[in-house]
Amino acid sequence: MNRYYRFARMTFNKIFKTTAVHTEAIHNDKVWEKVKEFVKNQDAEWFVLTPVDFEFAKTMFGFGGTAKQYEKTILQRYKWLQEHGQKIQLHVHLRYFVSMVSKKEQEEKIEGAINWMKKNGFDFDKIVFGWWSYNKISEEIVSKHGLVMPKYFDYYNIHDYDLIKG
Numbered sequence: 001m002n003r004y005y006r007f008a009r010m011t012f013n014k015i016f017k018t019t020a021v022h023t024e025a026i027h028n029d030k031v032w033e034k035v036k037e038f039v040k041n042q043d044a045e046w047f048v049l050t051p052v053d054f055e056f057a058k059t060m061f062g063f064g065g066t067a068k069q070y071e072k073t074i075l076q077r078y079k080w081l082q083e084h085g086q087k088i089q090l091h092v093h094l095r096y097f098v099s100m101v102s103k104k105e106q107e108e109k110i111e112g113a114i115n116w117m118k119k120n121g122f123d124f125d126k127i128v129f130g131w132w133s134y135n136k137i138s139e140e141i142v143s144k145h146g147l148v149m150p151k152y153f154d155y156y157n158i159h160d161y162d163l164i165k166g
């Protein structure tokens, strides 16, 4: 794909598609400031991590606090987003190589995340997996819970940490 074509397609997606923000680092105060600025100018669907991905947030984005502190921080920030007219959806990271995740582990993680969202009153109907990595087992669990799995090209996709670049 040549550079011009890629740029044209990205611009097209940005203008005509809803932005989906995968939140990975919203616990970070620098990212959070940028998120609040972003919301002043545009709406998005926010695909958010839950406490089932605490280890991921710690390893990838250096969250230094406890699991409880992580939960409290992300919950407050998702509630703020919701109060500011943003749609909250679900984001779960299995593994990059999803074939290495057992059915039991998938159920625990996906259902753990769904239950956390419900317990905290989020009205969501979509889930996206990290790295777009899932298999038949994940699809079965998702459809059992009546959730939809959007495809990559349904949205203009960004990560929350992209907002602190440049």
Ligand SMILES: [Zn+2]
Pocket (backbone or CB within 6 Å): 022, 024, 091, 093, 129, 130, 131
């Ligand atoms: Zn992700």
